[in-house]
Amino acid sequence: MTENGFGQVLGMLRRYPDVEAANLQAWDATDTLLLDMAADLLTPESDVVVIGDRYGAITLALLSDVPSRVPARIRVHQDLITGERALRNNARTLGVAAGFEQLPLGEALLGGADLVLLQLPKTLAELEEISAAVARYASAGTVVLAGGRVKHMSLGMNAVLGRYFESVQPQLARQKSRVLVASRARPAQPQPPYPVTEHNSELHLDICAHGAVFAGTKLDIGTRFLLRFLPDMPEAATAVDLGCGTGILAAMYARAHPASAVIATDQSAAAAASAAATAKANGLDGQVSVLQDDAMASLPAGSADLILLNPPFHLGASVHAGAGIKMFEAAARVLAPGGELWTVFNSHLRYVPTLERLVGPTRIKGRNPKFTVAVSVKRRAG
Template sequence: MADNTVASVLAGLRRFPDVEAPNLQAWDATDKLLLETASELLTPESRIAVIGDRYGALTLGALAGYGVRDVKVHQDLITGERALRNNAAGLGIDAGFEQLPLGAALFDDADVVLLQLPRTLAELEEAADAVARYAAPDTVLLAGGRIKHMSLGMNSVLQRYFNDVQPQLARQKSRVLIARDAKPVTGPPPFPVADSNSELDLTVCARGAVFAGTKLDIGTRFLLRYVPDMPSVPHVVDLGCGTGILAAMYARIHPESNVTATDQSAAAVDSARATAEANGLAGQITVLQDDAMDSLPDGSAGLILLNPPFHLGASVHAGAGIKMFRAAGRVLAPGGELWTVYNSHLQYLPALERFVGPTRVAGRNAKFTVAVSTPRAA
């Protein structure tokens, strides 16, 4: 009965407001395997903490399939948070879960933690530290992932925080690691970290889930060459800001401008805020968690800086970039400019022309293209 209910829940899930396409699914085999593995531990009295529930499969599967009445969930992406609420409403589940940051409140009274394994060891370490630091010592962690994305390094990270880590048999190309008996944690949390970038003379701060950590990714490095050539305008947006390097460097070169650094990731927003503060730029940079500038008014930015992702989860997909181009076309003021750096093989120029307006190539190297788009006259 529970399996049928879970299957019904999974079948009803959507990714919206994240990008949707026929080849993009709102759940994967790991979600199903984690729920099946957890079923041996769950009762209606169980209190579950969930980390990394992309669109609500784990949270809603536990509530509907196993009668659990108390689930606390942390999702890094604002699109995931909204999708969970949308899916809950669509399934008629109006209670039983609470969305929280990665911190002590998430693990209050939890006896089981479900974790969709992240892609990076840094993000896994931040999650494992939080479980060991804040959950009760007898709390059981079930960490699951697709085998092709798992590594022995993940076992090693968990073994630093738990005395007992047991890999389970693989099923449907997924595997669950069961971690028990958390080790005592002392000292401050390992994240955020702060490193001095001598190339930029900038302190960069990063939480575990942020792309490239404190390093300068090569696309951003190429776009930074053009910051001195960019116009000085009252309001600038660093769209998909990550650790906030672009926002900080523009703000430093153009001290008369106000910069909004925005990202859908809570970890990125925390990192960008810390980067601004560490470099004395907090008064000039406003940091905002948002989905493709949804909360910014039409025509409100004279300049938008963009280094768009070309992955949606584990899939290479242009949808994320297209969504950002559409948003830029709306938020740019008349005469404003969108400066985009992208992998040249993606051939984004037609999309920029279509969704923003006239576009020229400002620069190109062996790997990247920098394009400048201006909004089409109404």
């Protein structure tokens, strides 16, 4: 239980529809530290923005607080669609029918805010994009409480905040979490810095990236290895780049197979926006459609002939196989009988038996000292 009595609310929260397991929970000590620090600043007139509230812990605890501290307005931005849905699911469980609004990062989210509660992101690029948006759109007197687990924080975070706020004050750590208090926003830059675009001469591709996207505008080594086998991939009427990130796989496959319809999909809003920008920058936006979704949940069963997948092996800060397994299960549903799943993964994960069980017969297409590329064929009925 926290100093301000939020423990009962937090104990009722679930991660669903994100992966759930005994060693994964829907809140952490940073949530409680941010809530306790915010309690001293909140009034019924407060206009609060919550960014990075993974499963709704901060938002729902604020709405469940004593009436004298419940803000007049709470706006929320979560990059992952699973987080958005978890917040709504948890709100229903708690009987919270209203009181918050979910919005993309921008003026509608931040305009007029006087307090921003931020779960610090994993990358400095994402923090840069968030900080630039707060400085651009929030009020001059806005205070930002940016919290994170000490082991994941760096002095680079102070430096990023310092580019956009005149005052950045680190607070004492508690339960291995710490909050940085940023205030007095500096004048906004003429143009928002994101998305950024970089030409990759190896691929002859312009790659566009928002701050929250894995690897930014760079070509990650797993994707590079999978692309070695692009000439061997079948011609598909419909191909899906699952967990598309910046959309490199989607763009490269589309370029090699101009008759194919390609869907780039990711649970991250930043990734979906990046993939759309990458497709447009390379003249492929008429062929590549982009969808923010949770493991292709909105795609019909049996609707794809080919799925390309470079799955994550982290859930937030935790190393966990659940994210990859969820994607394999989704691929098994969406693939047509005889369709193929091409997966690249860290070889130590030993995914082949799981792919055999969930999707179908699996062969190793290639292996290097770090990665394995496997091809799984969806079983035909009967």
